[in-house]
Amino acid sequence: MTFINYSAREINCKVVYYGPGLGGKTTNIRFIHQATAPHIKGELVSLATENERTLFFDFMPLELGTVRGFKTRFHLYTVPGQVYHGEARKLLLKGVDGLIFVADSQEERMDANVESLRNLEENLAAQGYNLEDIPYVLQLNKRDLPGVVPAETLKSALMKKNEPVFEAVAAQGDGVFDTLKSIMKQVLTEIRKS
Amino acid sequence: MDKAERGLLIDENTLPPIVEILGRLKVTSMSRSVLLVGRGGHVLASEGDVTNRDVVSISSLIAGHFAAAEEIGRLSGDHNFHTVHIEGDESDLLMCRAGGILICSMFDERTTVGLVRLRTKKAAREIEALLGGDAHSPKSGVILDIITDEDIDGLFN
Numbered sequence: 208m209t210f211i212n213y214s215a216r217e218i219n220c221k222v223v224y225y226g227p228g229l230g231g232k233t234t235n236i237r238f239i240h241q242a243t244a245p246h247i248k249g250e251l252v253s254l255a256t257e258n259e260r261t262l263f264f265d266f267m268p269l270e271l272g273t274v275r276g277f278k279t280r281f282h283l284y285t286v287p288g289q290v291y292h293g294e295a296r297k298l299l300l301k302g303v304d305g306l307i308f309v310a311d312s313q314e315e316r317m318d319a320n321v322e323s324l325r326n327l328e329e330n331l332a333a334q335g336y337n338l339e340d341i342p343y344v345l346q347l348n349k350r351d352l353p354g355v356v357p358a359e360t361l362k363s364a365l366m367k368k369n370e371p372v373f374e375a376v377a378a379q380g381d382g383v384f385d386t387l388k389s390i391m392k393q394v395l396t397e398i399r400k401s
Numbered sequence: 402m403d404k405a406e407r408g409l410l411i412d413e414n415t416l417p418p419i420v421e422i423l424g425r426l427k428v429t430s431m432s433r434s435v436l437l438v439g440r441g442g443h444v445l446a447s448e449g450d451v452t453n454r455d456v457v458s459i460s461s462l463i464a465g466h467f468a469a470a471e472e473i474g475r476l477s478g479d480h481n482f483h484t485v486h487i488e489g490d491e492s493d494l495l496m497c498r499a500g501g502i503l504i505c506s507m508f509d510e511r512t513t514v515g516l517v518r519l520r521t522k523k524a525a526r527e528i529e530a531l532l533g534g535d536a537h538s539p540k541s542g543v544i545l546d547i548i549t550d551e552d553i554d555g556l557f558n
Contacts, residue, residue, distance in 0.1 A: 210411075210439050210441065210443040210445065211411070212411050212416065212445065213411065213412045213413050213416075214411060214412070214413045214415075214416035214417075215416070219439075219441075219443040221441045221442065221443075249455055249457050249458055250455050250458050252458050252461065252462065254465075263465060263469070264465060266442075266458065266461045266462075268457045268458070268461075271556045272555075272556045274552045274553065274555070274556055275552060279556060280457075282441075282442055282443065282457075282461060284442075284461075294472055294476075295469070297472075298465070298468040298469060298472060299465075301440055301441060301464075301468060302439065302440050302441025302442070303441070391556075392553055392554075395553045395556075396550075396553065
């Protein structure tokens, strides 16, 4: 839910990283946290298990600057990827303004990608949304691993609506900011249209 | 879900009375601080001793916690979990739904749960009434249509 505070001259937007377990959602957000200047970011909050698997969500606020006098702040969330955390994923989609689907490029994770994407569409529908209407980016992660599925194959299996697609190695930061920038632009453009 | 539920605007006329209600709530409930939080986790307004805290992160966690509590309610057969109380050794939190948003009162041993609950619910009703009108409409006071592609690009330079 975009929150625009005219009094404080603020625009607040929510972006959610979605995707299968161990696909690199938390790695994306951790890299962003490490690589951004202290004055534009808030604390990285992780509700995780003892072995660092996301239990509920990771969260970090990021201030982008001002546009027409409005301070622009993005709240970045990840969902827990493991199948049995379905309810948590559904809750995190409340008020979402933009979605990044982080796909795992490894062949053995192809089914998990497809299942997670199907789950995303179901959970969006449960919240009254439609993927067609929401700013959306597809990230193909782990491109550095040997024997990954060709990007074109992944695209034909996972693309939903001619969305921007970025190849990434989130652990090294490759493609992380390109993905983020793309979704932020889409979200701001969508706000303007509404 | 229609557009109106997906965006929340608070215009220059709406915020001062909300802040006034929050200020009154803080005083009359003897809370340390009160926050108004959107269901998406955004902090909408705050009053009291919150300057040294990470209000943005706290607001996100409040929204997540409340959403989880509501879902527990739904799965256990109660579709209207409207208030959540967290009790600590030195301080407590009371979260209360106010229409589409949340009020959170943070308090300590200087007051009682009963008083905070009573006052917070009263404030929730007042704020719900205030936001029931045009404040929810994405069209109210929109000046964002003057934002250009260049403005957006400028944010990334």
